[in-house]
Amino acid sequence: MSDSPAIAVHGLRKVYGDKAAVDGLDLTVPRGCFFGFLGPNGAGKSTTIRMLTGLVPPTGGAIELLGMRLPEQELAIKGRIGLVPDESLLFDRLTGGEFLEFVGRMYGLPRAVALERAASLLGLFELRESRKLIAEYSKGMRKRVAMAASLIHHPDLFLMDEPFEGVDAVGARLMKDILLDQVRRGATIFLTSHVLEVVERLCDRVAIIDKGRIVHEGDMNDLRAGTESLEDVFVRVVGAEREFHELEWLR
Amino acid sequence: MIPAILRAQWLSMRFSRLGSGRRGAVLAIVFAAFWYGIWSLLAVVTEFFAASLPRWYIETWLPVGLLAVFLYWQLMPMASASMGASLDLRKMLVYPVPRGSLFLVEVLLRVTTCGELLLVLTGLGVGLLRNPALGGWPAVSRVTLAIVIFAAFNLFLAAGLRNLIERLLNRRGIRELLALVMMLVAVLPRLLLVTGAPFHRFEPLLPAARNAIWPWTDAARWLLMGFPAGGSLVLWTAAAWVFGQWQFTRSLKFDIEAAQADLTPAKERTWTAGLYRLPSLVLPDPLAAMVEKELRSLARTPRFRLVFVMGFSFGLIVWLPMTLRRGRHSGVSDYFLTLVSMYALTLLGQVTYWNAFGFDRAAAQIYFLAPVSLRRVLAGKNVAAAIFIFLEIAAVSLVCAVLPLGIPPAKIGEAFLVTAIATLYLVGIGNLGSVTYPRAMNVHRVSAGGARGRAQGLVFIFYPVALLPIFLAYLARYAFHSQAAFYAALTGAAALGMAIYYMATESAVSAARTQREAIIGQLSRGEGPMVTE
Numbered sequence: 001m002s003d004s005p006a007i008a009v010h011g012l013r014k015v016y017g018d019k020a021a022v023d024g025l026d027l028t029v030p031r032g033c034f035f036g037f038l039g040p041n042g043a044g045k046s047t048t049i050r051m052l053t054g055l056v057p058p059t060g061g062a063i064e065l066l067g068m069r070l071p072e073q074e075l076a077i078k079g080r081i082g083l084v085p086d087e088s089l090l091f092d093r094l095t096g097g098e099f100l101e102f103v104g105r106m107y108g109l110p111r112a113v114a115l116e117r118a119a120s121l122l123g124l125f126e127l128r129e130s131r132k133l134i135a136e137y138s139k140g141m142r143k144r145v146a147m148a149a150s151l152i153h154h155p156d157l158f159l160m161d162e163p164f165e166g167v168d169a170v171g172a173r174l175m176k177d178i179l180l181d182q183v184r185r186g187a188t189i190f191l192t193s194h195v196l197e198v199v200e201r202l203c204d205r206v207a208i209i210d211k212g213r214i215v216h217e218g219d220m221n222d223l224r225a226g227t228e229s230l231e232d233v234f235v236r237v238v239g240a241e242r243e244f245h246e247l248e249w250l251r
Numbered sequence: 252m253i254p255a256i257l258r259a260q261w262l263s264m265r266f267s268r269l270g271s272g273r274r275g276a277v278l279a280i281v282f283a284a285f286w287y288g289i290w291s292l293l294a295v296v297t298e299f300f301a302a303s304l305p306r307w308y309i310e311t312w313l314p315v316g317l318l319a320v321f322l323y324w325q326l327m328p329m330a331s332a333s334m335g336a337s338l339d340l341r342k343m344l345v346y347p348v349p350r351g352s353l354f355l356v357e358v359l360l361r362v363t364t365c366g367e368l369l370l371v372l373t374g375l376g377v378g379l380l381r382n383p384a385l386g387g388w389p390a391v392s393r394v395t396l397a398i399v400i401f402a403a404f405n406l407f408l409a410a411g412l413r414n415l416i417e418r419l420l421n422r423r424g425i426r427e428l429l430a431l432v433m434m435l436v437a438v439l440p441r442l443l444l445v446t447g448a449p450f451h452r453f454e455p456l457l458p459a460a461r462n463a464i465w466p467w468t469d470a471a472r473w474l475l476m477g478f479p480a481g482g483s484l485v486l487w488t489a490a491a492w493v494f495g496q497w498q499f500t501r502s503l504k505f506d507i508e509a510a511q512a513d514l515t516p517a518k519e520r521t522w523t524a525g526l527y528r529l530p531s532l533v534l535p536d537p538l539a540a541m542v543e544k545e546l547r548s549l550a551r552t553p554r555f556r557l558v559f560v561m562g563f564s565f566g567l568i569v570w571l572p573m574t575l576r577r578g579r580h581s582g583v584s585d586y587f588l589t590l591v592s593m594y595a596l597t598l599l600g601q602v603t604y605w606n607a608f609g610f611d612r613a614a615a616q617i618y619f620l621a622p623v624s625l626r627r628v629l630a631g632k633n634v635a636a637a638i639f640i641f642l643e644i645a646a647v648s649l650v651c652a653v654l655p656l657g658i659p660p661a662k663i664g665e666a667f668l669v670t671a672i673a674t675l676y677l678v679g680i681g682n683l684g685s686v687t688y689p690r691a692m693n694v695h696r697v698s699a700g701g702a703r704g705r706a707q708g709l710v711f712i713f714y715p716v717a718l719l720p721i722f723l724a725y726l727a728r729y730a731f732h733s734q735a736a737f738y739a740a741l742t743g744a745a746a747l748g749m750a751i752y753y754m755a756t757e758s759a760v761s762a763a764r765t766q767r768e769a770i771i772g773q774l775s776r777g778e779g780p781m782v783t784e
Contacts, residue, residue, distance in 0.1 A: 055619055056768050079622035089614045093548040093694070105540035106621040111531060133551065 004067030006031045006157050006188035007052065012061035014047050014212075021047040023212035025061065029190060029205070031156075034183045036203035036220075037192045038230075040238050044212040045192045046086055049161050052190070053083055066156055079107060082150030086161035086192075089146070092135035096127045096145050099134060100152055107153035114152070121148040125174070139166035147175055151182075158182065158189045164198060176202060200230040210238045256343070256356055290367035294374030301378025306385060310475060317401065317467035320372065324365050324405045325412060354410075354499045361406045361413070368405075372398050379474060397473040400488055404466055407491035414498040418505050530634070537623045541631020546638065552610055552694045555602045559639065562595035563647045588644075588651055588658055588666040595643040596670055596677065597714075602692075603636035604681030609692035613775035619767050625760045629685075633678045637671075644670055669721055672741065675748035676717035679755035686763045689773045717751075720744035 007029035014022040022044040029035045039045045050056040052063060054074050063070040065077050090099055097118050104114030122128060125144040134145065143166055150158060158179070164172045179189055180202065193199050199206060200220065208216040216237040223230060297316075301309065343353060362369070376398045379385050386393075463469050466487040473484060530542040549555045607629065608615040618628045644667060651658050721744050728737035763770060 053620055055616060055771060057765075075622045075624070078620060081620075083620055085616070087613060089616050089620075091544065091548055091611065091614050091617075093551040093610075094544065098544075098547060102540050102544045103617070103621070105536045106617070106623050108536070108622065111536065111540075 004031075004064070005029055006033065006066060007035075007190060008062075008064040009048075009052075010062045012048070012051060012063065013059045014044075014051060014056065015059045020212050022051070022058075022209075025209070025212070025214060027207060027214065027217075029188060031066075031188050032183060032186050033205055034179070034189045034203045035191065036199035036206035037190060037209065038194075038196070038199060038206055038234060039192075039209035043209045043238075045209060046161055048209070049083075049085075049159050049190075049192065052159055053081065054078065079153070080156045082153070082155035082158045084143070084146050084150050084158070084160040084163040086165075090134045090137075090142055090149075093133060095131055095133055096137070096141075096148075097122055099145060100148055103149040104152040109153060117152050118148075121152060124148070124178070126171075140168050140171055143167045144171055144175070147178070151178070156187055158187060158191075160189065160191045162193055163191065164193060164195060172198075196230045196234060200224075206230065208234060208237050256348075287367065287370070290370045293367075294370040296374075297371055298374035298378035298381070301375050302381035304382070306382075306475075309379075309382070309385070310471075313471040313474065314465075314468040316375070317470050318465075320368055321405060321467050324368055325409055350500060350503065353503075354496055357414075357499055358406050358410050358495065361409045365405070365409070369402065372402060376474075385475060394474055397470055397484070400473075400484055401466065401470040404470075404484065404488040404491050407488065407495040411491065411495035411498040414495075414502040418502055530638075534634070537621075538627055538631050538634070541628055542634045542638070545632055545635030548610065549603070549635065549639065552602075554692070554694055555610070558598055558602045559643065562598045562643050563591070563650070588647065588662055589669050591647050592644045592666045592670040593673060595647065596640055596673055599636070599640055599643065600677060600681060603639060604633065604678045605684050606688070606690055606692060607632045607636075607681065607685040608689050608770070608774055609685075610694055611774065612691045613771070615689075615774050616771050619763075619771070625763045626756065629682050629756055629759060633682070636678060637674055640670065640674055641667070668741065669724075672745045672748050673718060673721055675745070675752045676720075677714075679748070679752035680717060682759040683755045683762070686759045686766065686770055689770050691774050691776055720747050 005028050007027060009025055009027040012022055012025040012027075013020060025044075025048060037045055037048070047056060051058045052065065052070075054070055054077070057071070066080055068077050070077055091102070094102065100118035100121055101111070101114045104117055105111060109117065125148045127141060127144055127148070134142065137145065143163065147163060150160075160179075163175060163179075167175065176198070179191075183189055191199070191203065200223075203220050205219055206217070206223075207214050216233060220230075223233065228236075376394050379394055380388050380391055463472055464483050466484050469482070469484040469487075527543050527546050530546070531539040533539075534542060602610070608618075611618075618625060648663050648666070651663075721741070724737050724740035724744055727740040728734065730736075
């Protein structure tokens with residue numbers, strides 16, 4: 001069971017009307033890997049993550065996470081996934097501590113354990129203002145709570161959609177350290193980000209998706225050994241080296 | 252600019268109102284046709300009487316009729332907790348739109364709360380023109396102008412009052428108090444009437460109320476005699492315009508976040524926190540976690556708190572006069588507590604069970620991400636709703652015990668029992684509605700109703716059907732003069748209610764499995780430049 005990849009996706013498709021958001025995606029992410037999933041806006045990254053979490057049913061293809069098939073073993077899979085979505089999905093009328101406790105209990109932790117972990121996570125993420133409602137949190141604080149919530153049940157696989165967006169440098173450093181620590185203990189991280197420097201520094205492998213298809217996949221060590229930066233590769237494979245046209249009225 | 256704002260709103264509303272399926276659109280149209288059909292009928296009746304009654308009769312009653320129109324226009328949106336569409340000022344502030352243009356759009360949007368009154372006024376106008384004793388069709392310009400100016404006066408005043416009340420309702424501390432005051436003002440005359448208040452002391456005021464200085468009296472005089480009778484109406488309209496502009500400008504500068512800055516539960520008492528933890532003593536996780544979360548979230552949501560206060564106070568105030576009728580045995584008094592409880596159950600529906608995921612908005616995705624079945628999630632929400640419903644009834648019972656109403660304990664027990672059974676039906680159907688017609692609700696727009704359009708249509712269709720078994724139990728008691736028959740029928744209604752709750756919830760879970768993407772899409776939908784509630 002543990003030899004199976006963390007993520008195995010075959011021929012994954014999602015079609016909206018006559019437009020394929022994800023078009024025959026094949027992807028394998030080994031366990032213990034820090035995987036960067038990149039692509040331009042609207043390439044299909046978020047749709048892929050939403051299909052992996054079971055929020056969006058695929059039009060076709062097969063998904064296997066941690067050796068279990070989706071949707072057949074949906075509940076078992078969900079219990080072992082930690083998700084940081086692109087928009088912080090938090091209940092605004094709870095405090096950070098109450099939210100973390102709630103999430104812990106929803107993931108099956110006994111109340112006392114959930115409370116204890118929530119308190120320690122609040123400390124770790126420097127969210128000690130625990131009596132403040134989430135509605136009053138800044139964007140960065142919301143991201144930190146979302147990250148803390150993804151950790152509370154000690155998952156084996158993290159699915160993260162732009163986790164560093166809106167987070168200050170100190171918070172981002174903290175989050176990166178925590179994620180690297182999780183990979184060291186054997187967890188797998190599947191991360192999307194537009195900040196290519198971050199991906200370049202953290203990830204072991206990357207895949208680039210464009211128009212719903214994988215257009216590049218490779219080992220970061222190979223990339224680091226070469227002459228091209230990740231940004232160069234990205235721009236080259238998604239064909240973004242477009243000419244800049246000036247608008248007459250903008251001069 | 253105005254067409255651009257209106258178009259942006261139309262584009263935002265298009266999908267949320269009609270785009271989620273033909274069924275929803277048809278239901279919304281049927282509901283609108285039913286509502287406006289009733290008002291069209293009233294307009295025709297008004298037209299008939301205005302065209303056929305003698306002049307002296309119209310002269311006597313027209314000011315009263317216009318006063319009723321004025322009161323309905325200004326008070327009804329508040330009493331029904333639905334203030335119609337308005338500009339979401341925070342979204343508009345970034346654009347260089349002149350305030351005058353924004354105010355004009357705001358005034359135009361007031362029409363959304365008074366379409367029915369415009370129908371009645373049109374009927375009145377046509378009727379007056381058809382009445383030969385009042386000048387006939389040659390008076391068309393006079394009558395039209397008087398009606399237009401009376402409508403403009405009401406629109407300006409309604410816009411100003413809405414902005415004023417919206418700001419007040421967003422201030423913590425005075426929100427619930429204001430709601431109570433508004434309700435008391437609305438029902439005070441009736442309360443005084445049925446309790447035998449010394450009305451003769453107010454009689455000297457009546458001629459003053461008929462004085463031409465008031466806009467309704469002057470509008471009536473203008474309709475019948477023409478200018479310069481409408482002098483004071485023009486002045487009132489100008490004053491309403493100034494008031495509306497003033498309140499609109501103040502609302503532009505109003506900072507909702509600042510007004511609610513003390514929302515943080517820092518001062519939350521230990522015993523309150525302990526109350527939230529009570530479900531964990533009797534329920535297992537994750538159900539207990541869901542119930543706790545719901546209790547905390549709802550208790551801190553301004554809109555829920557307002558509806559909760561209205562639930563027991565408004566019901567109490569509306570039905571109390573009928574119970575207190577002097578020297579007469581009122582059938583209402585026998586069922587007072589049950590009626591108030593059912594009213595509270597209905598009102599709480601819009602913020603608890605009809606659209607259970609409404610306040611969670613996009614965060615409702617968590618329920619689909621966590622390793623918990625949606626059945627448990629809905630059960631948690633239902634238990635929390637039931638706790639609030641029964642707290643509400645307990646509060647009403649307490650008030651009844653304090654007031655000398657003489658409600659026997661058996662009636663209190665009956666009210667609880669009947670409401671519990673009705674809750675089974677309504678919450679079950681609400682579960683289905685919550686996944687079939689989910690809609691993101693704004694926690695700040697405390698004046699706005701939760702159920703609207705399609706959801707309201709569902710309420711109107713299902714409410715009588717759902718409560719039929721309970722009605723049959725009362726019928727059994729009446730027909731057989733037997734408490735045993737009543738409780739036997741009620742037991743049957745409870746059994747049927749449990750079956751309906753189970754089936755509706757299972758259908759909801761099944762629907763959520765296949766439609767989760769659409770549900771999340773609806774709950775994540777943002778609003779356009781206006782808030783339409």
